[in-house]
Amino acid sequence: xxxxxxxxxxxxxxxxxxxxxxxxxxxxxxxxxxxxxxxxxxxxxxxxxxxxxxxxxxxxxxxxxxxxxxxxxxxxxxxxxxxxxxxxxxxxxxxxxxxxxxxxxxxxxxxxx
Amino acid sequence: xxxxxxxxxxxxxxxxxxxxxxxxxxxxxxxxxxxxxxxxxxxxxxxxxxxxxxxxxxxxxxxxxxxxxxxxxxxxxxxxxxxxxxxxxxxxxxxxxxxxxxxxxxxxxxxx
Numbered sequence: 001x002x003x004x005x006x007x008x009x010x011x012x013x014x015x016x017x018x019x020x021x022x023x024x025x026x027x028x029x030x031x032x033x034x035x036x037x038x039x040x041x042x043x044x045x046x047x048x049x050x051x052x053x054x055x056x057x058x059x060x061x062x063x064x065x066x067x068x069x070x071x072x073x074x075x076x077x078x079x080x081x082x083x084x085x086x087x088x089x090x091x092x093x094x095x096x097x098x099x100x101x102x103x104x105x106x107x108x109x110x111x112x113x
Numbered sequence: 114x115x116x117x118x119x120x121x122x123x124x125x126x127x128x129x130x131x132x133x134x135x136x137x138x139x140x141x142x143x144x145x146x147x148x149x150x151x152x153x154x155x156x157x158x159x160x161x162x163x164x165x166x167x168x169x170x171x172x173x174x175x176x177x178x179x180x181x182x183x184x185x186x187x188x189x190x191x192x193x194x195x196x197x198x199x200x201x202x203x204x205x206x207x208x209x210x211x212x213x214x215x216x217x218x219x220x221x222x223x224x225x
Contacts, residue, residue: 033212042217043202058212090156100145100206100213104157 002027004105006091012111013081021076021108023091029103030096032074033058034066036087037107043090049074081112115140115207119216126193126223134188134219136203141181147213148177148188149202157202161188165208193223 004025013019025032033048035058045058049068063085065077074093078085091105116139126132136146145164149157161170161177163186169178176189190197200220204213 031212035215040217043215045212048212088154092157098145098162100147100204101159101162102147102157102204102213103159104149106156107154109154 002103004091004093004103006089006105006108008108009106010109012113014113015082016080019078019081019110021078021089021091021110023074023076023105024072025074025091025093025103026072027093027095027103028071029093030071031094032068033092033102034064034074034076035090035092036060036085037090038087046076046089081110083112086110086112115143115205115214117203117205117214117216119201119203119219121219122217123220124222126221128193128195128223128225130193130223131189131191132193132221134190134201134203134221136186136188136205136216138184138186138205138214140207141184142208143181144206144208146177146179146186146206147204148175148186149204151200151202151218153200160201190221193221195223195225197221197223 034046035043047066049055089108092102094102120135147162148160163179174191200218202218203216206213
């Protein structure tokens with residue numbers, strides 16, 4: 001089954017404790033993105049990747065890191081999480097042929113205390 | 114920079130009504146436009162994708178139209194049902210960027 005998976009789905013952590021949210025897609029998509037969703041602010045892009053080893057900042061990259069060492073994986077790293085990073089996070093992927101047709105993961109709800 | 118606006122922000126209708134959700138965008142040089150549905154706390158489910166060369170797409174009770182010249186798209190839902198209650202998001206991919214810009218969504222409640 002074609003899908004985008006994220007882990008963990010739920011995470012509660014404390015300020016400053018490094019964490020990684022994994023994202024994997026099995027559709028051989030070139031493009032992958034991370035978004036955060038907050039009430040009243042909608043979906044905002046954090047980082048995106050056009051292909052392996054190619055990443056770029058989105059609208060709200062501060063406090064986040066990403067890497068794209070393999071085509072299928074695009075982990076999101078929070079080196080020192082803060083409470084303002086409490087949010088619902090989504091990973092998405094799409095092909096180079098139809099870049100706007102995005103497939104979304106199920107989301108990761110992160111709470112930083 | 115592309116900006117996407119969705120009106121209304123919230124909508125409550127009785128079951129059976131036909132309704133229209135609106136999405137407007139500032140840069141008409143788009144690659145495509147996609148409508149999504151999102152249930153509370155859940156992921157996004159793609160409903161319809163309209164390429165820039167198309168005027169509309171249909172799926173069941175849903176019909177999406179695109180007017181690039183006026184920077185507008187509408188999502189028409191026929192004979193609404195309580196199960197249609199969700200937030201509907203519009204995403205516009207601009208030519209050259211290939212990364213979608215999302216509207217803030219329309220929260221729809223269909224009451225029995």
